Amino acid sequence: MNIDYAKRLEKVLNGVWWHYPFMIEHVRDQISVTEYCIQRWWADKINLKEKSVNILNSGFGFYSIPFAKERGAVEINTYDMDPMTKEIIMGSNHDLCNIVFDHEDFKQADVWINTSCEHNYPMGDIIPKGTMCIMSSNNLRKRGHINPVNSLVEFKEQLDLSNLIDMDAINFDFEDDEGKRKYEQYFVMGIK
């Protein structure tokens, strides 16, 4: 952790405090321990030295951006559909876009990361062939999850990778106005 990390945290919290107080729940989710564990999973497994990285559905990349830097990435591009993200994010080249419909405009990158695949149309049709990717999804039923999967196997099939390097599942707890429940977060790393 360094001064840049502290500056990001301050900017994010200031932005939310002054301009988007109603986004606090979203921000809380993004800085949660669960989110840390999800991002840590890939950060511990990959060396990004001299690599460019596309982070899709970044939220505002609270952990993913510093982790990518920590692992040596030289260029970090983040992509989100939500216009509020653009105001909050810092530390990457951010592009406001719909990752399903605008992926043809994405910058070329050595590694593609999307740890919120449950929020969009299956990534198998979107990741360019031959690209290293780290994808994560889950079986959590909640508002906004248009593509939850039932198992790691189903998720792997959606991605249709040519070379599977690693995969995993981690159990988490979740609570909202529909009650407490457990769910599984799925991780797949490989070459499209």
Place this chain on the structure above:
Amino acid sequence: MFRIVCAKWGDYQDTNITQLFNNVKEKSSIPFTFECFTEFSDEFNQYQYQKDHCHYWDQGGLPHANKLQLFKLDEKFDKDDVILYLDLDVVVTGDIAYFFNLPTKQPYIIFNHWWYDQNEDWKRQYNIAHCPLYNSSVMLWKPGQNRPIYNFVKKYTEQVFFTYRGIDTFMFHTFGPYCKKPRSNHFDYFSDGIITSERLHGKATGIIHSYEGIPKK
């Protein structure tokens, strides 16, 4: 030629069409043609399924996709015609001549000015594909102006139907102010107060009052 069009499928009856026609005729100071579209292509039928394991608004399937087909079916009209689309459950309370005097450089859709001012709701829920600021109960366009929307659905059919349940959210996200060029800001908007909503305003004070499926009192 000023053309007023509507579309019927699902639970609506022929009496709803007659009622709307009589309503428009009574309120219009200008000549117009009136047509209700009832025949639609089956090109999207296989994509109109709902994902049962998802929350209602996340199920996809675009149940009202027939409305988007109007953007293709308008090819039978003359290029200089102006088309005013009305949902079958709107009530016309003022002179519709207003709409045919609007500049037609861009097509029009209802913008939820009221909701825009209560920005917490729509901003907070933008990322979960809810709270669109667009309402397609009333639209105005010249033939071909909305063809890019139809063409987009044709190009990304599976993705669009998988992702969206509401066509208003689809158009707000994909042709609205926050998407990429050249799609962004596709529409112009009717001025605030011209079209009122039963859900948001509760009473008719403009030229058209939209019920959006809410039963009329």
